[in-house]
Amino acid sequence: MIKIKMFITFVNQINYQPLSLIPLAALFLLTLILGKEKGLGRFKFSKLLPNLIFFRISIFAAILSRSLFFLGVQGELLNWMQIICSLAFRLGIVDIVLESVWSAILILGIRKSTPPRILKDLLFVASSFIVITVEMNNRGLLTTIGTAAVASVLAFIVGPGASKQIQNISSALAVQVERQFSIGDWVELDGHLGKVDNISWNSTYLYDPKFDRYIVIPNSKIDSVSIINYSMPSPIDFKLEVNVGLPYELPPGQALEILRSTLFNHKDIPDPSRASVFLDNYGDSSINYIVRFFISDFAIRFYVKSDISSRIWYAVVRAGYSIPFPIVDLRTSQSMQRQETVMMDKLQAMSCSELRKIDLFASLTDQELCTIASDDCFIRYAPGEFIVSKGEIGTSMYVIIDGTCSVVIGDDIHSDKVITTLNKGDIFGEISALTNTPRTASIRAITHIELQEISQKQIEKIFLNNKLAMNEFSRIIAQREAESRNFTPTEQEDFQVSLLKKMSLSFEKFFNL
Numbered sequence: 001m002i003k004i005k006m007f008i009t010f011v012n013q014i015n016y017q018p019l020s021l022i023p024l025a026a027l028f029l030l031t032l033i034l035g036k037e038k039g040l041g042r043f044k045f046s047k048l049l050p051n052l053i054f055f056r057i058s059i060f061a062a063i064l065s066r067s068l069f070f071l072g073v074q075g076e077l078l079n080w081m082q083i084i085c086s087l088a089f090r091l092g093i094v095d096i097v098l099e100s101v102w103s104a105i106l107i108l109g110i111r112k113s114t115p116p117r118i119l120k121d122l123l124f125v126a127s128s129f130i131v132i133t134v135e136m137n138n139r140g141l142l143t144t145i146g147t148a149a150v151a152s153v154l155a156f157i158v159g160p161g162a163s164k165q166i167q168n169i170s171s172a173l174a175v176q177v178e179r180q181f182s183i184g185d186w187v188e189l190d191g192h193l194g195k196v197d198n199i200s201w202n203s204t205y206l207y208d209p210k211f212d213r214y215i216v217i218p219n220s221k222i223d224s225v226s227i228i229n230y231s232m233p234s235p236i237d238f239k240l241e242v243n244v245g246l247p248y249e250l251p252p253g254q255a256l257e258i259l260r261s262t263l264f265n266h267k268d269i270p271d272p273s274r275a276s277v278f279l280d281n282y283g284d285s286s287i288n289y290i291v292r293f294f295i296s297d298f299a300i301r302f303y304v305k306s307d308i309s310s311r312i313w314y315a316v317v318r319a320g321y322s323i324p325f326p327i328v329d330l331r332t333s334q335s336m337q338r339q340e341t342v343m344m345d346k347l348q349a350m351s352c353s354e355l356r357k358i359d360l361f362a363s364l365t366d367q368e369l370c371t372i373a374s375d376d377c378f379i380r381y382a383p384g385e386f387i388v389s390k391g392e393i394g395t396s397m398y399v400i401i402d403g404t405c406s407v408v409i410g411d412d413i414h415s416d417k418v419i420t421t422l423n424k425g426d427i428f429g430e431i432s433a434l435t436n437t438p439r440t441a442s443i444r445a446i447t448h449i450e451l452q453e454i455s456q457k458q459i460e461k462i463f464l465n466n467k468l469a470m471n472e473f474s475r476i477i478a479q480r481e482a483e484s485r486n487f488t489p490t491e492q493e494d495f496q497v498s499l500l501k502k503m504s505l506s507f508e509k510f511f512n513l
Contacts, residue, residue, distance in 0.1 A: 245286030253448030396431025403449030
């Protein structure tokens with residue numbers, strides 16, 4: 001109150017000081033410079049500058065009052081200029097106080113989200129009404145003319161277009177009360193996507209970083225459009241999707257692994273384990289997949305999607321495939337058969353090479369290995385599929401060419417009791433296949449897995465023509481069992497002899513020898 005009285009005294013004194021227009025003009029110029037700097041925001045402190053429009057009005061009214069005094073104008077007009085000067089100054093003080101409180105709330109983090117500007121504006125309108133009413137009443141001017149003056153000032157504060165304004169204000173209040181979105185949220189309104197920068201009386205302002213532009217949407221329109229808030233329920237988790245089509249030749253299990261691998265070790269994906277990759281549909285020229293993951297900054301979504309899409313291309317090419325595109329297939333049945341033959345030859349060569357690396361097949365010749373690779377199946381399983389089940393009679397043994405699987409025991413095929421993990425180069429099902437006994441465990445694929453099956457028919461050919469191989473098989477299998485069960489040398493030898501007897505009896509019975 002003391003400061004306000006001093007300012008009013010200063011205004012009254014300028015009517016009797018001829019040179020008072022010079023400092024007033026300098027103050028007016030200073031408010032213009034500070035207001036422009038606040039709008040440009042070139043420095044960190046720019047946002048802390050107060051809104052000086054009411055001080056500008058106060059100074060302008062003082063200048064006008066002094067000019068009228070110099071011109072010899074007296075009476076009611078001069079008194080009204082002084083009243084406007086005093087009211088504008090008081091409204092400026094109210095505006096600075098509310099702005100300071102709002103900034104303190106924001107800086108101290110009293111609220112988790114940025115407080116909406118419209119609430120501050122409502123408080124300012126209410127405070128302005130009180131200040132103007134009290135001032136007019138103290139001066140004895142709260143008459144019909146005075147009431148009209150109060151209404152005019154409030155109309156200036158609220159803005160033109162009363163009917164539309166009321167509708168806009170109502171919609172803005174509904175947004176704040178229902179918490180549909182807040183300042184700083186990423187939302188999509190009426191098909192426009194951006195970050196909420198401000199919610200004013202009339203409009204909601206969205207900033208679109210993609211085109212570096214502002215989108216202004218009237219608040220009244222928000223009531224009639226769909227609202228998508230990407231910042232809710234979590235303001236730091238934004239889900240993105242990348243759609244990609246991969247060739248039919250690429251097994252879905254392997255495709256899912258390739259796509260999932262592109263998400264790991266990415267600086268903008270904080271938790272790749274939360275991602276999901278799945279097969280969407282079978283298209284005309286490709287199998288279509290969807291890759292979903294979370295990022296913490298929605299503003300960089302375009303860069304992250306571009307980076308992940310690039311990673312997918314490189315990963316697919318490294319796997320020996322390419323991203324398909326719509327084509328007209330002019331291949332004949334003969335050309336397709338030739339292509340399949342080339343592919344099978346490639347798989348058989350790879351299988352033969354992998355078999356040669358396994359110690360169990362060290363006693364076999366290259367011809368015998370190639371016979372196994374060419375005559376028996378090269379099979380693939382998707383993650384989660386069971387390859388063999390506990391209790392079934394084994395008719396084949398399997399060599400892992402690529403991938404990983406788990407050994408599961410339990411009475412139920414869906415048992416999760418995993419006792420070990422098998423990787424590339426490992427063998428399973430050999431004892432059951434060699435002795436024609438039930439399987440003692442189930443095998444479930446962990447990743448996309450490629451296997452070389454070795455059937456009992458092939459085992460017959462190997463052991464009937466290569467007794468050394470039969471002895472070598474039993475020795476290596478006995479050695480592996482000894483390592484896993486902690487056999488003594490005597491127990492290992494007994495197990496090998498027992499296994500040889502079972503193998504011989506099984507072959508004689510199975511092949512009627």
